[in-house]
Amino acid sequence: MTDRSGGPATTLGAPAPGGGRDDRRPARRPRPRPRTGTGNRPSLGARLRRDWQLLLMTLPAIGLLAVFHYAPTLGNVIAFQNYNPWDGVLGSPWVGLAQFERLFGDPRFWNAVGNTLTIATVQLVFFFPIPIALAILLDSVLSPRLRLLLQSIVYMPHFFSWVLVVTLFQQILGGAGLFSQMLRQNGHAPLEIMSDPDAFLFVVTSQMIWKDAGWGTIIFLAALAAINPNLYESAAVDGAGRWRRIWHITLPGLRPVIVLLLILKLGDILNVGFEQFFLQRDAFGSGVSEVLDTFIYHQTLVTGNFSAGAVAGLTKGLIGLVLILIANKTAHRMGENGIYRRV
């Protein structure tokens, strides 16, 4: 699984690859001129002799990406087939768009789409602002040692697996968990939120906040450190109090990062995460917890209908691609770097 959340803080988004200025062809090399003569540009053979070691070094990574990213991407052709494993891709019958028609006529697919969008919206409204607030709060802690301690604590859950996080939540908030145990000992009914479909959004959002809100502060803390302290000083001299300084200096200082992350989040809206929902599907029921990725899994690897899963995956991938392109376009419009740079 190409788990994009596995990387370092995907929310950061902006690795702005594609090379910066330093990546452009060095100015001293002449622009490729019309190839009339030998020119100054070294011949292919000469460049190969010069750079073969570098090329060799890229080979393992490029090979791995080719085999485990590009090849399976091509494998999506089975979405247009009635694939069965015995006949393989070449032998399976082609069915055109029939798989798509079947998918779009499947109410469970639309249920998964609806759940995905609901979860993404709730994440955006209730999760997104928290790292910002937390970063401002952490940044206001003056003692460096205390701040380091707090940072260590809030970053930590980011490194726990979803199995672990879900397990911890169950142990604390589940029907047999710590709180239920206390409630029961005091003669109350146990807590049932870990299996109550109505509490699903609350539970999964809490889990996300617990796991990743702290980690999400990193980029905001960096942006806070980049704000010119003189601004605060002059504002204070002019009589602006603490809250007005936050409102008029801190938040505007964070604005570019906030806008960028927001746009990237919108482009990534179909990727709400996977394991979290997979793990809790049985407890909450597929009605609320089935997202697109779990739908694909249960469509295919449980029923054995590979084409049905591939068609759902391809649909999701294509919509995701369009969303990312739009998001980047928007980021560029607003003068920011998206996940890739304008060329």
Next chain:
Amino acid sequence: MSTLFKDRPVWAERPGLPTRLTKNATLAAIATVVVLPLYVVVLTSLSPASAVNEAGGLVVIPAGISFQAYADLFSGGVVTRAVLVSLGVTLVGTAVSLAATILAAYGLSRPGSLWHRPLLFAVLLTFLFAPGMIPLYLLVSDLGLIDSYWSLILPTAVNAFNLVVMRAFFMNLPGEISDSARVDGAGEWTILTRLVLPMSKGVTAVIGLFYAVGYWNAFFNAVLYINDNSKWPLQLVLRQYVQQGQQISSSSVVGEAVQGTASAPNLAIQMAIVVVALVPVTFVYPLVQKHFTKGVIIGAVKG
């Protein structure tokens, strides 16, 4: 460390008592919410049967200490094996990932080198789309990797984001040193291992940690590709015996050596499994924490 002020600047007013109290209470609450579950889990795993019975579940107030649960887990049953599998996959996987990532990041870091633009483009393109679960599953299956530990390593071995971060870091190193080494006839391998890597310990540590944590935590890959439950990594065991609460006493979680003898309470064993999954991550990451901001931000800003 990212902060604006080392001390309170002269112009800043000292906040009033209510503000300070609210702030400190908020910080304390946040820290508690993160730490409390971990505390309870660790404490329960270390509690003797009497304490677990008395608490009627998870133990909040310490009452005695017992390592019985860990002794049971590491007596050669399912968990012992799963820990070994996870450790092996993590070590080998991290080595493979780091090697491939460092080599490619360096190979693509020289402006103007042959074909570096199309190759870089091929790496970056992977940001835009994921291959999809089903075709990837079929590929892994066609390669005969089902039930092979390599299925837990190879598909996720290269993370394009990490590669780009690393490359950005290499490009920001002063070029003069490697240039002069090249003039002196040093090969690229020598330059990478003797000059570039020693200057890149921080970023290597962070990216190594990201990969290692990824492998240690990998769960769904194993759900897909590992059918043979004797090859399960720890996260699957955690799910089956703790999250799904499959009874442990009835299974072979504990080794034969301790079966029949007085063993730790079920809950303590479950919590000990949680702790085993938790501990490596918790202990390794403070070591590289100081590099986080650097590593992550360089990737984000410098490109």
